[in-house]
Amino acid sequence: MPLRHAAALLIEYAIRIAPPESRKWGQAMRGELSFVDGQWAALGWAFGGARVMAKHALIAFFLPGRGRHLITPYVDLFERRVPNRKAVLVTAVGFVLAAFVFLAAPPFRQALRVSLEGWKGMSGLAEFRAVAKQAEARRDTEGMAFVAVRLRDDEESARLAEEAVQLDPTLTWVYAVEAANHRWLPNIREWLPKLERWDAHNTVFQLIAAASVDRSFHPVMLMDPKTRMEWVAAGRIPLAREFASSKFDDYLDRLRDLDRRVVQRYGFNDPYLVIWWEDSLPDSAGDVLSYARSVLEWGETLEAHGDHVGAAENYWKVARFGQVIDSQGHTDFEEEMGSDLQARAYKQLERLSKEGGNANDAALFGYLAGKFTKSAEPLWNGEGERAFGDYVIQRNAFVLQLSSFMMVVFSGLIVVSALFLIIGRSRRGREDPPRQQPVATMVALTSGAGVLLSAATIYLTYRPYWYIFQRAMMNGDRSHAQDLSAFLFWVGEWSRNAAFQCRRVWSFFITDSPSLHAFISLEVICIGIICVLIIFLRQFRGRPSAGKLQNHTQAP
Amino acid sequence: MKTPRISPETLRVLESFLERPTGWHYGYELSRETKLKSGTLYPILMRLEKHKLLEARWVATQDGVPPRHTYRLTPDGLELARTQLKEARSRWMVQQPALSRG
Numbered sequence: 001m002p003l004r005h006a007a008a009l010l011i012e013y014a015i016r017i018a019p020p021e022s023r024k025w026g027q028a029m030r031g032e033l034s035f036v037d038g039q040w041a042a043l044g045w046a047f048g049g050a051r052v053m054a055k056h057a058l059i060a061f062f063l064p065g066r067g068r069h070l071i072t073p074y075v076d077l078f079e080r081r082v083p084n085r086k087a088v089l090v091t092a093v094g095f096v097l098a099a100f101v102f103l104a105a106p107p108f109r110q111a112l113r114v115s116l117e118g119w120k121g122m123s124g125l126a127e128f129r130a131v132a133k134q135a136e137a138r139r140d141t142e143g144m145a146f147v148a149v150r151l152r153d154d155e156e157s158a159r160l161a162e163e164a165v166q167l168d169p170t171l172t173w174v175y176a177v178e179a180a181n182h183r184w185l186p187n188i189r190e191w192l193p194k195l196e197r198w199d200a201h202n203t204v205f206q207l208i209a210a211a212s213v214d215r216s217f218h219p220v221m222l223m224d225p226k227t228r229m230e231w232v233a234a235g236r237i238p239l240a241r242e243f244a245s246s247k248f249d250d251y252l253d254r255l256r257d258l259d260r261r262v263v264q265r266y267g268f269n270d271p272y273l274v275i276w277w278e279d280s281l282p283d284s285a286g287d288v289l290s291y292a293r294s295v296l297e298w299g300e301t302l303e304a305h306g307d308h309v310g311a312a313e314n315y316w317k318v319a320r321f322g323q324v325i326d327s328q329g330h331t332d333f334e335e336e337m338g339s340d341l342q343a344r345a346y347k348q349l350e351r352l353s354k355e356g357g358n359a360n361d362a363a364l365f366g367y368l369a370g371k372f373t374k375s376a377e378p379l380w381n382g383e384g385e386r387a388f389g390d391y392v393i394q395r396n397a398f399v400l401q402l403s404s405f406m407m408v409v410f411s412g413l414i415v416v417s418a419l420f421l422i423i424g425r426s427r428r429g430r431e432d433p434p435r436q437q438p439v440a441t442m443v444a445l446t447s448g449a450g451v452l453l454s455a456a457t458i459y460l461t462y463r464p465y466w467y468i469f470q471r472a473m474m475n476g477d478r479s480h481a482q483d484l485s486a487f488l489f490w491v492g493e494w495s496r497n498a499a500f501q502c503r504r505v506w507s508f509f510i511t512d513s514p515s516l517h518a519f520i521s522l523e524v525i526c527i528g529i530i531c532v533l534i535i536f537l538r539q540f541r542g543r544p545s546a547g548k549l550q551n552h553t554q555a556p
Numbered sequence: 557m558k559t560p561r562i563s564p565e566t567l568r569v570l571e572s573f574l575e576r577p578t579g580w581h582y583g584y585e586l587s588r589e590t591k592l593k594s595g596t597l598y599p600i601l602m603r604l605e606k607h608k609l610l611e612a613r614w615v616a617t618q619d620g621v622p623p624r625h626t627y628r629l630t631p632d633g634l635e636l637a638r639t640q641l642k643e644a645r646s647r648w649m650v651q652q653p654a655l656s657r658g
Binding site: 044 | 582583584587593594595596597598599601602612617621622623624625
């Protein structure tokens with residue numbers, strides 16, 4: 001009995017997967033199963049039935065509507081399918097309209113913009129030029145400054161900065177940001193005295209732009225270690241002055257406040273052009289680290305020459321400067337950098353104290369070095385204060401780009417299937433009964449569902465980042481701006497990666513010498529394309545017309 | 557009227573129906589008479605029904621046993637069966653001497 005039971009289960013399962021129009025035949029075979037002599041014969045009977053049902057299921061899957069032709073009288077076919085077809089098309093249109101509703105949601109619109117910029121590569125030049133034009137017409141100095149610090153064009157950027165500061169001297173700090181952004185601008189020579197007069201105790205612009213007493217431009221960060229040491233030894237880098245300063249302000253907080261006001265004034269809705277640009281602005285961190293390294297190296301040189309007091313003085317300078325940055329920095333990165341400078345300096349002081357036989361001082365410096373090393377860890381691990389982990393951000397960026405890509409694909413399929421349906425209808429004429437176009441109808445339905453699903457995925461994926469952007473722009477709360485910044489980076493990265501992979505596949509098949517598996521893959525792709533073409537051709541060309549079928553059914 | 561493809565298996569099924577032309581036949585009974593397995597027999601029955609050469613009905617059975625599907629040829633089906641079998645037999649009669657001549 002177990003075999004007969006298994007046979008019954010098999011055929012019943014086959015009936016479930018079969019298309020509705022074939023099920024009565026499955027049930028017919030199931031009905032006979034009880035009368036088949038012998039368990040093995042029953043199992044064979046069930047296998048045969050299951051094979052028939054599976055064949056019909058496959059036909060219905062690949063050629064929707066075709067299965068009905070096998071077993072249903074033609075008259076019934078038309079009477080029953082037309083309302084179904086209309087219902088399917090109405091459902092497809094409903095899906096598309098529902099997807100359009102998402103356009104009313106600001107997070108969705110912003111997500112589309114971000115995704116598009118990820119694909120095409122963000123430049124923002126046109127948008128910035130438009131804002132600059134408006135700002136100049138309105139004599140809006142903040143608008144000019146907003147664009148000036150973002151333009152890559154040195155000359156235009158400097159001109160806007162000059163104009164903004166001339167009209168509003170309180171924006172003099174824009175020169176410092178400009179100097180960090182455009183290190184080779186000749187205007188920096190004129191800006192430095194103005195900056196020094198405007199903010200005498202701040203050391204940041206000196207660190208950024210002018211590494212020498214004679215004001216020739218040699219950013220410390222770009223120097224090789226040997227040159228840097230030579231400059232330190234020659235006294236060309238005014239270490240004492242910069243490292244004795246008690247003020248460190250990179251004007252990032254002013255820039256962010258200005259950004260907020262300009263974004264609200266001009267209705268900017270593009271995080272790439274605001275958050276991403278803020279984060280990609282060159283900061284003074286690299287200069288500070290290089291500078292600090294120079295001081296520590298100079299201390300070691302002095303130590304090697306037996307000048308322990310001079311060496312300790314240099315280490316203390318770095319420790320104090322690290323403390324200033326740690327307490328006055330505006331970003332997590334700056335705070336972590338301040339901790340790092342202190343950790344490096346205290347390690348040197350610990351070693352110096354041990355060598356000098358001062359165990360108590362060495363223990364204290366060791367403790368401080370350990371404490372600040374731990375605080376500086378995120379700097380080297382690339383971590384900051386984030387709501388999401390790197391994996392989540394990468395995944396979300398991937399989902400956004402994939403969904404936007406699929407939305408384009410599904411939209412294209414909807415257009416193609418709609419064209420097939422419209423052309424098919426116009427060729428028939430209105431008086432003829434509607435000809436079946438099951439593939440086009442099903443493609444329209446599944447593509448409509450795909451568009452809706454893609455739109456919903458885009459909206460849900462991007463919504464948290466939209467809130468982050470809104471909070472940053474409306475309330476100045478940038479607690480999770482790093483998440484958004486990292487997300488924007490990965491959106492661009494996935495798009496670049498996709499383009500790279502496409503190029504790689506292209507070169508793999510076309511330009512490189514293809515191997516056996518390349519040929520097999522190409523063959524599979526070609527066979528797939530041919531199969532799809534055959535299915536379409538059979539659906540749209542190879543089937544008898546409705547009129548002929550009706551005549552056929554009316555024949556005696 | 558377009559007729560279904562007449563394969564040797566279809567001829568066997570039609571021949572089986574012609575043994576009791578007006579009677580109703582069960583699927584398993586046809587399978588035993590024609591020696592065709594369910595996977596071959598039922599597609600033939602489906603095709604015959606599609607072309608209105610065959611009619612089917614459900615017959616209730618005892619409690620707990622699924623109802624059975626029974627079949628018989630329609631007048632068109634009977635005519636086709638007779639014609640096709642006649643043609644097949646005449647073809648066979650022609651071929652036999654040729655085959656026996658070797």
